[in-house]
Amino acid sequence: ARALSYLNIQCGHCHNPEGPADTSSLILDGSHKFLINLGVCKTPVAAGGGSGDMLYSIVPGAPDRSILLYRMRSSELDEMMPELGRSLIHSEGISLISRWIGQLPGSCS
Structure with a gap:
């Protein structure tokens, strides 16, 4: 719950269905609880060179292979x-x- 609250506070103002990062498909404003909306096993659609050559926004059990943490x-x-x-x-x-x-x-x- 603390991690999701942190993402909501730090990221949700842009990463929401109507925010400036709506094209990323990451919904971090607390309104969605589906893991794919949080970035779990989701391939990046708008990260560009910011993906660090990683495949998924969040890889369960592997923070060092997760774009979210890289960024x-x-x-x-x-x-x-x-x-x-x-x-x-x-x-x-x-x-x-x-x-x-x-x-x-x-x-x-």
Whole structure:
């Protein structure tokens, strides 16, 4: 619940059905609970070069293979998330989301 709340607060203002990141198909505003809408085993549609050559937004049990965490860790302007209002990498948030992804059951294969 803490991880989803974090994503809602940090990402939901853009990643929602009517937000500026609506083309990403990631719905992180708390309105959807389907794992695919949260990015689990979802191939990127709008990440461009910001995918880090990874295949899925979130890979259950594999935070280091997840685009979401890759972009949270990045400080590159064309890759970092959130794009706006951030000058530092939020290590506590990265730790929270990393643990959440690591505990997700299943796989993408």
